Amino acid sequence: MKHWIVIVLLLLGGTAMAEPVRWQALPAETQILLHEFSEQWNNLDDARQQQLLAAVDRFQSLPAEQQQRIVQRFERWQSLPPETREQLKQRFQEFRQLPAERQDAIKRRYQWFRSLPAEERAQLRSGWQQLTPQERNLVKERFRTATPEERRTMRERLKRRLNPLR
Known part of the structure; x- marks a missing residue:
C-alpha cells in the first residue's frame, strides 16, 4: 500500500549511488514502506534500489503531519475511478511539458x-x-x-456575476 509514498517522493528528488542491498538486510521500517517490492527487490538493478531507498529516506525525514497528508492524499487518489486517475496522470504529464513560465502562472492561479x-x-x-x-x-x-490589472478586474467581474449580492 505504501509504495505510492515512494513514487511520490521519487518525483521530488534524485538518486544516490551505492551497493545493492538484499531485502533481508533492510531495516524493518523500510521493508514495511517498500513491502510491495519485497518479491522483486533482490532482482532490481542497483540504481532502482537506490532510488527507492532515497525516497524512503526523504519520506521518513518529513514531519509527521506532512507524512499524514501524503497518506491522506494517496487514500483519496486510490478512491478515484481508474479513468479519472488516468486523466489526471495525462494532465500532469502535459503540465510538466509546459515552459517553466506557464507552469509558474498556473501555480499562481491555483494558489489564488x-x-x-x-x-x-x-x-x-x-x-x-x-x-x-x-x-x-x-x-x-x-x-x-x-x-495583471486586467486579470484582477476579470476576477472581480466574475465574482460579482456569480454572486450578485456582493
Whole structure:
C-alpha cells in the first residue's frame, strides 16, 4: 500500500549511488514502506534500489503531519475511478511539458484559487462548469493575454456575476 509514498517522493528528488542491498538486510521500517517490492527487490538493478531507498529516506525525514497528508492524499487518489486517475496522470504529464513560465502562472492561479473561501471556490467552480467548452477556451485565452490589472478586474467581474449580492 505504501509504495505510492515512494513514487511520490521519487518525483521530488534524485538518486544516490551505492551497493545493492538484499531485502533481508533492510531495516524493518523500510521493508514495511517498500513491502510491495519485497518479491522483486533482490532482482532490481542497483540504481532502482537506490532510488527507492532515497525516497524512503526523504519520506521518513518529513514531519509527521506532512507524512499524514501524503497518506491522506494517496487514500483519496486510490478512491478515484481508474479513468479519472488516468486523466489526471495525462494532465500532469502535459503540465510538466509546459515552459517553466506557464507552469509558474498556473501555480499562481491555483494558489489564488485555494486562498479563496470554500463557498467562493464552489461558486467559481459551478460557474466554470456551466460554461460551454468554447466559452471556457475564450476565457482562458483572454486571461492568458491579460495584464495583471486586467486579470484582477476579470476576477472581480466574475465574482460579482456569480454572486450578485456582493
